[in-house]
Structures are given as structure tokens and as C-alpha cells.
Amino acid sequence: MTGVDWANLSNEVVIVTGAGAGIGAHCATALARRGARVMVTDINGDAAKTVAEAIGPAARYRALDVSDPAAVSATVDETLNTWGKLTVAVNNAGVGVPTPRRLHEIDDNEWRRVLDVNLDGAFHCARAELKAMLQAPLRPDGTRASIVMMGSVGSLVGLPGASNYVTAKHGLLGMTKAIAVDYAADGIRANLVAPGYVDTAISQRSADVKSALAAKHPVNRLADASEISGAVCFLASPESAFVTGSHFAVDGGYTAQ
């Protein structure tokens, strides 16, 4: 990392999925602020457009449903056509569980809906991204590219009423480690960020619910999405060149309990 500024991601070309709002939008913005060129994608193309336009010329946008492998490949191709390489991916697209249910109450559709996006979607993304990243230039520090998976504290511990979500997020950690092992010799890193509960505008939680969720964290508050993007920028940057196969809990102490 010698000679590369912490704040400087100007050598990076990034895809962020689920970047139309919340953590993903903050990541796209924070990465671009540090100089990266960013493909802002979201299933809601209008939301992606809004985020990309706020970033300015360093961003492009594209509507993307990560559960569609052809659309994922096309997004990677467009990124390569636009900027010539892919060096960072923030695989952040995911769906939550609107109604808590224990496993015996989850029907096939609800199981598949969560797994399709949160696990299969990440697989589609990682597969297409890795093909592109293998062609990225090898840097003096021995690395080519960095994949950041957006996990959850549900990647590390069980969460009530969300066995489909927890299964997918644990699986995502396994995928992250497997990628780290398989692609280390190619200089491609993979790490997972495990946020605690984030206070996002889209979550529309009542004050009581927010307060109860905050109390689950030793810091007794929810995260702001901007507090997650700092960890993502670190893992995206050459400063973390020796970090791979790691998970990084950004959870206000949630999993230290």
C-alpha cells in the first residue's frame, strides 16, 4: 500500500449492488468520494439513477435484479466496456424478512425469495465479477481486486424469526471464505462485512421497534449507514491488501455478547 493514500480509490472500478438506498447507496457515494468509478445498481433503476446522478460523472447506473444471472453478466460487461476493468465489487443486494416466522411456518416461496436474492444473487455476482477480476492488472502489492460481501450479524449468529435470512447470510460467509482460498493466488481478496441493525430510512420502523432493536446492541443505538461504508472502503482499498477471508463485524458489540 505504500504510496497509496487511504482516502484514494482513484485506481478502482467498482460495482455496488443494492445501491439505490441505505448501506449500498452510502457505499457507492463513499467509494466515489475517494475517487472510485462506480457502477450503481439496484433492482429499482430509478433509485440507482438518483444515487448515480448525485455522485456525478464518476458513476453510471443500471437496473439490476441479482437473481437474474444474465443481467448480472451484462452489468459486468457494461462496467468493463465503460472503464476497462473491474477491481472492486460490493455485493450488497439483499432482501429482509418483513414478517418474522419460525422455520416450520416458512413456505417454499418465502424461503426461495430470500435465498434467490441473498445467496444465489451473490453467487451470480461473484461468478461474473471474478471472471472480470482475473483480467484486472496485477499491482505491485500482489493484488488485483477485492470483493466485499454484505453479510449481517446473521452471518455469525442466529436471529429470531429469520431462518431463511440467517441461512443465506451464513452461506454468504462460507462463499466469502471459499473465494478467499480459491483466488488468493490470483491476488483477489474476499471479505465479509457483518453489520448490526442499521437505521435506514426505508426500514420505516416505529420508535418503539427502533428502541428495542437499539437495546440489542451494547452501544445501545442503531448504526447509521455511513458507519458501514467506512469498513467497506477499508476492505475495498489497497490498505487492506493482507486482509482476505475475514469477516468484519460492524455491529456495535452485538456479537460480542
Add this chain to the structure above:
Amino acid sequence: MTGSTAANRSFASSAGLITGAAGHLGSAVARALVDAGARVTLADLPSDALDALAGELGSRAQAVSVDILDEEQVARAVRAAYEFGGDRLDFVFNNAGTEGPIGPISDLDLEAFGQALAVNVTGAAAVLKHALRIVGDGARIVQTGSTASIAGAPDMAPYVASKHALLGLTRVASREVAARGIRVTALLPGPIEGPMMQRITAGRSAAQTAVADQPTVLDGGRRARVDEIVSAALFLLGEESSFVAGTELVVDGGRNA
């Protein structure tokens, strides 16, 4: 780490304490922090290296001799750091430690085992005890663990046992003070190229155990360079990790993936 790297991550007007400051990692982190604008108290056993480091770092650093096993000296060092910061202490890099005696458990010198645990665990607890009495809300404490905090390493029972214990200490401390916004985290490096690994290798050679050094998966088995650990330390010690509490960051080139 170059000057420009650290300078982008501002520690201006913040004050901190580094224990084990004369060592390989401690001195590298000290240089980066002073370069980023911090006022730093360098605590270590008295040595020419400690004095030389303080001289090199100039007016924003002071050296304090401390035997980590002497609680009164630890309390004095913490107080000295607070006063040097202008009656504030924003961060502590709780880094003093020893690799302890090297050799198989069947040959373990129990007295030496106890001494290593005293330095690595009781010493760290003494620093925590006195630091937590004086730091302000929002302070950051980073403990130097190791991948030996989460995995075994042959011939290193004192080190591994003590670094596992240190992780427990980190989690407890975090839970106790998280609500005040004080973040206690652990940095878990893999083997770093430098004097400690040279001593460990020599110790194994003397014990005739000839344990092959496990390669990391990254870059064909190289060890970390100290600057690759410094960047992670600065991330945890800084403001960008504001929702990171009670957790650990593994920097090991994928060794434990």
C-alpha cells in the same frame, strides 16, 4: 506506511497511549499516528529503542518507562498519557506482549508460562483498568491479539492461551463500556515478518520441533508486512470504525479462512 497515507486519516487534536511502543508493530503504529497528527505517549520497558523513537517523533511524542507487570507504573503511564494530551485520552493501543517460551507443552516451564500470561493478559488488563477510568466517552481501545486468539499454533501454548484470553477480555470490556460510546476492539494479525517471528523460528529450532510454518494462502505464503497491520490498527483507532465494538479484525492473508 508513507506519511501521506496516515496524513489523510486525521488524528489531529487527539491523544493516545501505546504500550509496547518500542516494538516492531508498536513503533510503526506510533509513527503513523504521530504523522496523522496525534499526541502519543510511548510506553514500554526502558530501552535505547524507546528513547530513540521518542526523539525521532519529536514534540508530539513522549516516552514513559513502564513495566506492565507493575500496576502502579501502569497507572502512572496512563495518567502521563492523559496529561500529555492536555487532560484527554482518546485512544489506547494496548499492544505490549511477549511470544513467551517456545516449545511443546510436554516440555512446558510452568513458571515461564505464567509469566507470559501475566504480561499478555494481566498486563493488558491493568492498562484497560486504568485507561477505562480516565478515557472520555467515545474513546477507542485496540488490543493487539493475534490469529493465535482464534486458532492454535504448535509450540506456542503460552502465547496462544494468552491471546485467546485477551480476546475474552476485549469482549467483556466492550460490553461494560459500549453504552458510553467507548469502543474496545481486537486487532488479530497473522505472523508479521520481523523480530518476533525470527525469535519464534529460532525457538522452534532450539526445541527441535521443526514445525513447518503454515503458509498463508495469499501471495504464495508470505507473512504480513508490518505496514499492512498498521493500516488496520489505524482504521480501528480512528473515527471511521465508529460502530465497531467488541469485535476483532483478522489480518492474516487468508490463513484462517
